[in-house]
Amino acid sequence: xxxxxxxxxxxxxxxxxxxxxxxxxxxxxxxxxxxxxxxxxxxxxxxxxxxxxxxxxxxxxxxxxxxxxxxxxxxxxxxxxxxxxxxxxxxxxxxxxxxxxxxxxxxxxxxxxxxxxxxxxxxxxxxxxxxxxxxxxxxxxxxxxxxxxxxxxxxxxxxxxxxxxxxxxxxxxxxxxxxxxxxxxxxxxxxxxxxxxxxxxxxxxxxxxxxxxxxxxxxxxxxxxxxxxxxxxxxxxxxxxxxxxxxxxxxxxxxxxxxxxxxxxxxxxxxxxxxxxxxxxxxxxxxxxxxxxxxxxxxxxxxxxxxxxxxxxxxxxxxxxxxxxxxxxxxxxxxxxxxxxxxxxxxxxxxxxxxxxxxxxxxxxxxxxxxxxxxxxxxxxxxxxxxxxxxxxxxxxxxxxxxxxxxxxxxxxxxxxxxxxxxxxxxxxxxxxxxxxxxxxxxxxxxxxxxxxxxxxxxxxxxxxxxxxxxxxxxxxxxxxxxxxxxxxxxxxxxxxxxxxxxxxxxxxxxxxxxxxxxxxxxxxxxxxxxxxxxxxxxxxxxxxxxxxxxxxxxxxxxxxxxxxxxxxxxxxxxxxxxxxxxxxxxxxxxxxxxxxxxxxxxxxxxxxxxxxxxxxxxxxxxxxxxxxxxxxxxxxxxxxxxxxxxxxxxxxxxxxxxxxxxxxxxxxxxxxxxxxxxxxxxxxxxxxxxxxxxxxxxxxxxxxxxxxxxxxxxxxxxxxxxxx
Numbered sequence: 001x002x003x004x005x006x007x008x009x010x011x012x013x014x015x016x017x018x019x020x021x022x023x024x025x026x027x028x029x030x031x032x033x034x035x036x037x038x039x040x041x042x043x044x045x046x047x048x049x050x051x052x053x054x055x056x057x058x059x060x061x062x063x064x065x066x067x068x069x070x071x072x073x074x075x076x077x078x079x080x081x082x083x084x085x086x087x088x089x090x091x092x093x094x095x096x097x098x099x100x101x102x103x104x105x106x107x108x109x110x111x112x113x114x115x116x117x118x119x120x121x122x123x124x125x126x127x128x129x130x131x132x133x134x135x136x137x138x139x140x141x142x143x144x145x146x147x148x149x150x151x152x153x154x155x156x157x158x159x160x161x162x163x164x165x166x167x168x169x170x171x172x173x174x175x176x177x178x179x180x181x182x183x184x185x186x187x188x189x190x191x192x193x194x195x196x197x198x199x200x201x202x203x204x205x206x207x208x209x210x211x212x213x214x215x216x217x218x219x220x221x222x223x224x225x226x227x228x229x230x231x232x233x234x235x236x237x238x239x240x241x242x243x244x245x246x247x248x249x250x251x252x253x254x255x256x257x258x259x260x261x262x263x264x265x266x267x268x269x270x271x272x273x274x275x276x277x278x279x280x281x282x283x284x285x286x287x288x289x290x291x292x293x294x295x296x297x298x299x300x301x302x303x304x305x306x307x308x309x310x311x312x313x314x315x316x317x318x319x320x321x322x323x324x325x326x327x328x329x330x331x332x333x334x335x336x337x338x339x340x341x342x343x344x345x346x347x348x349x350x351x352x353x354x355x356x357x358x359x360x361x362x363x364x365x366x367x368x369x370x371x372x373x374x375x376x377x378x379x380x381x382x383x384x385x386x387x388x389x390x391x392x393x394x395x396x397x398x399x400x401x402x403x404x405x406x407x408x409x410x411x412x413x414x415x416x417x418x419x420x421x422x423x424x425x426x427x428x429x430x431x432x433x434x435x436x437x438x439x440x441x442x443x444x445x446x447x448x449x450x451x452x453x454x455x456x457x458x459x460x461x462x463x464x465x466x467x468x469x470x471x472x473x474x475x476x477x478x479x480x481x482x483x484x485x486x487x488x489x490x491x492x493x494x495x496x497x498x499x500x501x502x503x504x505x506x507x508x509x510x511x512x513x514x515x516x517x518x519x520x521x522x523x524x525x526x527x528x529x530x531x532x533x534x535x536x537x538x539x540x541x542x543x544x545x546x547x548x549x550x551x552x553x554x555x556x557x558x559x560x561x562x563x564x565x566x567x568x569x570x571x572x573x574x575x576x577x578x579x580x581x582x583x584x585x586x587x588x589x590x591x592x593x594x595x596x597x598x599x600x601x602x603x604x605x606x607x608x609x610x611x612x613x614x615x616x617x618x619x620x621x622x623x624x625x626x627x628x629x630x631x632x633x634x635x636x637x638x639x640x641x642x643x644x645x646x647x648x649x650x651x652x653x654x655x656x657x658x659x660x661x662x663x664x665x666x667x668x669x670x671x672x673x674x675x676x677x678x679x680x681x682x683x684x685x686x687x688x689x690x691x692x693x694x695x696x697x698x699x700x701x702x703x704x705x706x707x708x709x710x711x712x713x714x715x716x717x718x719x720x721x722x723x724x725x
Contacts, residue, residue, distance in 0.1 A: 004021055204269075236273060500603060552572065557592070675717075
């Protein structure tokens, strides 16, 4: 139990949140910037102020909330129409900034910013994880993304915990026509009103039921602590537009026409909620196949809330048919009813000096032709002719009227004018409908073109950057090889980390040495993330990766498994034996391409060539580096290795530990044989000043070195932490 301040308007999502927190016995306060909203029953206190006003700080001081929930992307008070999008964008960022500053100054424990999948507006072949950068294209998407960055900045610079929660587009059972804003209720509404659905089979839909979204928000806020600052919540339920349309057609009693408008590229944006589900034990309980029939049933029961007066009658019952027939007959009845006043008026003013020359029948026909079209023009013209004939028979006989040429001229005049105007009215109405359909069609095309253009722009910028920087040019390759060749003996692997990090554009690089056919040992790593697989790596435990590497192919983590590197490459000797493994972490998904894989292979080959040269050179100088008949380094060579690992440790590339031993009368050859059995191949033993013998344990920290020293003590070799003078 606690207190929460919910900032936003009262939409379906907000109302469900209020009900949820009320059931869990939380004190609920709301802050809204609309004077028209009525406080819900479960809200303890409602404050009405602009989000960017100075009164916000007083509101937070007054209610003292444990958590503030900023509805953000799901606040119904923000209008993102084209006419107001820039103004709303400014209000959005200003209001959020003011709320964050006020909350931070008061010392609010937890601030939650509700974002949405609108920050991703490109095409993604895989589920989008939290690590993948946002790609907004619209003003709304860019504004929401800027809000995320602002929230993250406050999280990093203040003591307040700020969490960004990206919730995939939500849907629910709408209250009325205005609340049909989500993808599913919009389609149900269109099917109810027009009986026609335009679908794009390449558009993949995925939405989260509002009550599942509310449950996720509550779990996040109620948790005592959170491991991450950014979470995704989604249903991960994929369905295409045409499948949803088929389900809607099955559930409606009246016929629904599905028009296939499949064009453009595949549109897929689905958030991965693995992080949230694993931490908070969250499960999606409701699917679209269950909820769409409930939405349709609700719309059928409350047609008066979803249909306008002229749309009410779409049923198949006799009553509905009669009402529909009456609706169609109303214009004709209106034409007949209006005829009688026109007939009386025409007869009364026939002898008038001022109004006698006015043709009321012609005005009557023009009026109904302009308002209703050709059908009513024909009926009104026919009634006008009948009225005219009756009026003329007061002064002449029917036979005289029948042979009078003026009668036919007057009749032709009425029908020509009425039919012409009515035809123009009908053509105008058809043109308007065609225009609206064309606009909808072009809007879909524009959306596809925008996605295609975004993808092309990314490719253009990427290759332009590569061309300008010439990172893979001949000069750049020469610089790489020169830098590696200038490295000291034994320092090549550490220099290779800088080279790989720069070329492959990632700060997380690790290099493993293959000790035998089944194990690898960490030689150097540039970060803690790069060390996450451990210092010893059993190939059998990572078969998915090594099955690819052993085939001399570049491994690409297309499943985006967080426990595995994003890319990896193996380097082989002349006999085809795997010798070195290069692993890269935290590479953007858009850079995991065949081009990058080839680049990694080329750079890796350069690194391996220099490593082999370095090893051969050191083997050639073995007589100058080792004491005769042993593997114990001479003093100069050993101190050089100490400097190399000391510098690598300062950069965070490698761990090492040093301690000392004394031969105590034991011949060096005998000591060398013992140490060879007790130490690893990657460890170094050498002479130091004062006649001491030093042991350099690579890839080992001080705590881990205690096990090695204990093993040496058990075999009669005394160890010392400091040199003995």
